[in-house]
Amino acid sequence: MIILFWMITVLSVVIDRITKYIAESGISEGQLIRAITLGDTDILAFSMHKNTGAAFSSFTGKTMALAIVTAIAMVLITVYFHKQKHKHPLLTVSFGLIVGGGIGNFIDRVFQGYVTDFIRLFPFNFIFNFADICVVFGAILLIVFYLFIEGKYMKQFEEEKSNEQ
Template identity: 45%
Template sequence: MIYIISLIAIVLLVGIDQAIKFWAAESLIGKGSVEFLKIGDTEILNLSYHENIGAAFSSFSGMRIFLIIFTSIFIIAGLYLIITKKIKKPALLWSVTLIIAGGIGNLIDRVFRSFVIDYFEVKLFRFAVFNFADCCIVIGAVLMVILFIFFDKSDKKETKNDAKA
């Protein structure tokens, strides 16, 4: 059942991502930077429309076909792991779910628009403009790293104990 929920979550997250991008394209083009989150006189987060022809932090700019193929391979691999129920740990399943959803959201943009719509602009400090799909990918990746660094020790202990026997 958790695997079906994971697939439904992917569809919902991609839907949210695409809805926000549609809104951004309709509402933010030509408006510059619009205040979104402000504390006192300090701007924290603004909304602004940007077309990103690369990947994270505009890396791989102009390499659309490569990014489409690379992203597609990872999405297919992740979906395979979910559909065949290869992922046994729920937290790992959710990290893969987030990464796949974000990947699909940005892949849709690359295929149909030739660029990815970004709209979150951090004003508190200089940072890249990003989108909801990027947030899903980063949160999923950070969760995966945390799982492997801090919570994967039981598997290593079992392997060491098996080796001693």
């Protein structure tokens, strides 16, 4: 499971960097590229935005503070994951996505002073990037794991452990 964690983490960072490079190379700030429309509604569009804050542009202008908090959080999550005795695949994927997404935005904050956001998706009224998608889906999977799977998984593990003795 350790290899899966690192594969997902690295793949998330690589895809994030590639998509941001493509967006920065092909979209001017203020330009709107409509990819999928339904009547007058943009279902999927691309628009360049330099976000110096966090989600929903909160903490605007606090780029380095956010970078430090992100770095600490990614280290803590990685250490927590590695210390888990029982690494369920869903937990592995979840933490890999969260850490990969966090690293992707961390790289932007440290080297650019802002996070490159470029994806607009109806009905949401905000712009985001692939790293944000990774963090959100990772968090959703984490919630699903702890609400619906962890208890059964740990019970099964304890039963298997007691049968071995």
